[in-house]
Amino acid sequence: MPTVWVRFRDHRDYPIVIAPGVLRSSGPWARRRTRGRTAFILTHPRLQGLFGPGVVKSFQTAGFSTRVHCVPEGETAKSLESLKRVIGAMLQARLDRTTLVVALGGGVIGDLAGLAAATFMRGVDFMQIPTTLLSQVDASIGGKVAVNHPLGKNMIGAFYQPRLVLIDPEALQSLPLRQFRSGLAEVIKSAAIADAAFFAYLERQMPEILHRQTPVLTRIIAKTCAIKARIVEQDEKEAGLRAVLNYGHTLGHALEAYHHYNKTYLHGEAVALGMLAAARLASLTRMAAPETLERQEKLLRQAGFSLKGRGEAVDKLINLMKVDKKSREGILNFVLTPKIGHARISNKLTPFSVRRAIKTVVSGCQTAEDN
Ligand SMILES: NC(=O)c1ccc[n+]([C@@H]2O[C@H](COP(=O)([O-])OP(=O)(O)OC[C@H]3O[C@@H](n4cnc5c(N)ncnc54)[C@H](O)[C@@H]3O)[C@@H](O)[C@H]2O)c1
Ligand SMILES: [Zn+2]
Numbered sequence: 001m002p003t004v005w006v007r008f009r010d011h012r013d014y015p016i017v018i019a020p021g022v023l024r025s026s027g028p029w030a031r032r033r034t035r036g037r038t039a040f041i042l043t044h045p046r047l048q049g050l051f052g053p054g055v056v057k058s059f060q061t062a063g064f065s066t067r068v069h070c071v072p073e074g075e076t077a078k079s080l081e082s083l084k085r086v087i088g089a090m091l092q093a094r095l096d097r098t099t100l101v102v103a104l105g106g107g108v109i110g111d112l113a114g115l116a117a118a119t120f121m122r123g124v125d126f127m128q129i130p131t132t133l134l135s136q137v138d139a140s141i142g143g144k145v146a147v148n149h150p151l152g153k154n155m156i157g158a159f160y161q162p163r164l165v166l167i168d169p170e171a172l173q174s175l176p177l178r179q180f181r182s183g184l185a186e187v188i189k190s191a192a193i194a195d196a197a198f199f200a201y202l203e204r205q206m207p208e209i210l211h212r213q214t215p216v217l218t219r220i221i222a223k224t225c226a227i228k229a230r231i232v233e234q235d236e237k238e239a240g241l242r243a244v245l246n247y248g249h250t251l252g253h254a255l256e257a258y259h260h261y262n263k264t265y266l267h268g269e270a271v272a273l274g275m276l277a278a279a280r281l282a283s284l285t286r287m288a289a290p291e292t293l294e295r296q297e298k299l300l301r302q303a304g305f306s307l308k309g310r311g312e313a314v315d316k317l318i319n320l321m322k323v324d325k326k327s328r329e330g331i332l333n334f335v336l337t338p339k340i341g342h343a344r345i346s347n348k349l350t351p352f353s354v355r356r357a358i359k360t361v362v363s364g365c366q367t368a369e370d371n
Contacts (some may be wrong), residue, residue: 001017001018001019001022002017002018002019002218002219002222003015003016003017003018004016004018004222004225004226004229005229006141006142006161006229006232006233007233008161008233008236012161014033014161014162014163014164014165015033015164015165016140016141016165016167016225016229017029017164017165017166017167018136018167018169018218018221018222018225019167019168019169019218020168020169020170020214020218021168021170022166022167022168023051023054023055023058023129023166023168023170023171024054024055024058025058026055026058026059026102026129026166027039027055027057027058027059027060027061027062027063027064028058028061028062029164029166030059030062030064030100030102030127030163030164031062031063031064033125033127033163033164034100034125034127034163034164035098036064036098036099036100036124036125037064037065037098037099038064038065038066038067038093038095038098038099038100039059039064039065039066039067039099039100039102040066040067040069040090040093040095040099040100040101040102041055041056041059041066041067041068041069041102041104042069042070042071042086042101042102042103042104042105042109042112042113042116043068043069043070043071043103043104043105043109044070044071044072044073044077044105044109045070045072045073046073047104047105047109047131048068048070048104050171050174051104051129051131051171052068052104055102055104055129056068059102064100067089067093067095069086069089069090071085071086071109071112073108074108075108075148075261077108077109077112078108078111078112078146078147078148078154079147079148080147080149080156082112082147083112083115083116083119083147086112086113086116087116087119087120090116090120095120096121097121097124098124099120099124099125100124100125100126100127100163101113101114101116101117101120101124101125101126101127102126102127102129103126103127103128103129103130103140104129104131105129105130105131105132105135106130106131106132106134106135106139106179107130107132107134107135107138107139107140109135110128110130110135110139110140110145111139111144111145111146111147111154111157112145112147113126113128113145114126114128114143114144114145114146114158114160114162115145115146115147115156115157115158115160117145117160118145118158118160119158123160125163126160126161126162126163127162127163127164127165127166128140128162128164128165128166129165129166129167129168130165130167131168131171131172131175132172132175132179132180132183133172133175133179133180133182133183133184133186133187133221134179134182134183134186134267134268135183136167136169136172136183136221136225137183137186137187137190137220137221137224137225137228138183138186138224138228140162140165140167141165141225141228141229141232142228142232142236142242143159143160143161143162143232143236144157144159145157145158145159145160146158153261159236159237165225167221167225169214169217169218169221170214172212172217173212178266178269179266180212181266181268181269181303181304181305182266182267182268182269183268184209184268184303185248185267185268185269185271185272185275185300185303185305186224186268186271187202187220187221187224188202188272188275188296188299188300188303189245189247189248189271189275190223190224190227190228190245191223191224191227191340191341192247192275192296192337192340192341192343193227193244193245193247193335193337193341193342193343194227194230194231194244194341194342194343195223195227195341196339196340196341196342197341198220198223198227198341199295199299199340199341201219201220201223202220202299203295203298203299203302205220206299206302206303209303210303210304228245231244231245243333243335243345244335244343244345246333246335247274247275247278247335247337247343248271248272248273248274248275248276248277248278248335249271249274249335250274250278250321250324250332250333250334250335251270251273251274251277251278251317251321251358251361252267252270252271252272252273252274252275253270253274253320253321253324254317254318254320254321254324255270255273255274255309255312255317255362256270257320257324258312258316258317258320259310264310269305269306272300272303272305272307273305273307273309273361273362275296275300276296276297276300276307276361277357277358277360277361278334278335278336278337278357279292279293279296279297279336279337280293280357280360280361281334281336281349281353281354281357282336282337282338284353284356284357285349285353287336287338287344287346288336288337288338288339289339292337292338292339292340295340296337296340307361307364308362308363308364309361309362309363309364310362311362311363312362314355314358314359314362317358317362318332318351318354318355318358331347332347332349332354333345333346333347334346334347334349334354
């Protein structure tokens with residue numbers, strides 16, 4: 001079964017196991033990676049209904065006692081109040097340092113559970129069982145955990161690596177299509193920045209991917225995890241290289257913030273537009289051949305993204321990009337793809353070309369001129 005190791009120099013290596021049905025053997029997998037006695041499983045009520053009984057049974061069979069704690073769905077669960085309630089539930093259950101915190105859910109659960117694990121009694125073992133495509137290929141890997149502050153998303157957090165990540169591609173069968181597609185944007189992003197052969201594979205296999213055929217899903221998840229693992233193990237705290245994973249995110253984050261994260265765009269939908277803008281920018285500045293833009297646009301369309309903005313004001317978007325926590329001193333950093341499978345970070349773009357690329361993309365009109 002595909003296993004991707006994330007290797008750090010200081011013995012915090014951990015495996016990402018990708019296997020259909022692996023949810024049902026999560027207990028024995030956890031047993032190999034922790035001395036913990038109690039598994040504290042954090043999830044949503046809906047996911048508890050879908051996956052909870054199988055996971056709990058597997059942990060109990062492997063000798064864990066289990067506690068399940070549910071939080072409501074949605075980004076609001078990533079708050080300090082919610083973290084406090086989770087820690088409160090752990091204290092009331094008299095859990096101690098031998099606890100294993102298990103995140104069973106998407107990125108919201110993973111980020112909240114990870115911060116709970118990082119802070120409960122100064123840190124207990126943590127494992128991820130991601131159940132959305134986005135969390136399987138992105139959020140569960142790399143150790144970024146956080147909750148939101150009213151003044152900014154992910155502003156209270158830590159780098160805290162899990163002991164283990166278990167990915168069951170079959171869990172994606174129940175995921176709403178829009179959520180599934182949102183995760184696909186991160187898959188396409190990884191191929192675009194790091195692996196031309198994988199990009200070509202996605203071009204060939206998109207119908208099978210959209211039909212969620214398990215073998216194809218297993219393959220694209222494993223490949224995307226490997227790309228992220230190779231990047232974060234070289235640059236855990238985003239001093240440099242890790243920033244290439246933000247391809248499409250400069251505009252993507254601004255689009256989400258513009259709409260106050262109200263789901264006008266899901267994260268991946270915003271990133272898809274962001275990638276298109278970046279590809280357009282690379283083409284406009286002649287850093288990349290037109291074909292590099294065309295292939296990305298075509299693949300995003302094949303994946304079903306509507307590559308059109310909602311008439312957002314370009315100036316406001318640019319201002320939002322400048323205050324993003326990833327831009328330094330108001331200078332816009334763009335990750336660009338000079339070729340499929342290669343990434344370069346550029347902060348030397350003229351405001352004219354940035355405006356023009358963004359305007360073209362948000363208006364959905366290929367020939368839009370700067371005004
Ligand atoms: N830590 C990181 O590196 C990182 C990276 C990217 C995103 N994130 C964070 O991840 C969060 C978004 O994660 P997400 O997109 O997974 O959203 P999410 O966790 O909100 O999940 C989306 C919805 O899908 C439901 N769901 C989950 N799995 C399901 C399944 N198998 N079947 C049916 N429904 C299912 C959830 O209950 C939820 O309502 C954001 O808060 C973002 O900041 C973190
Ligand atoms: Zn992302």
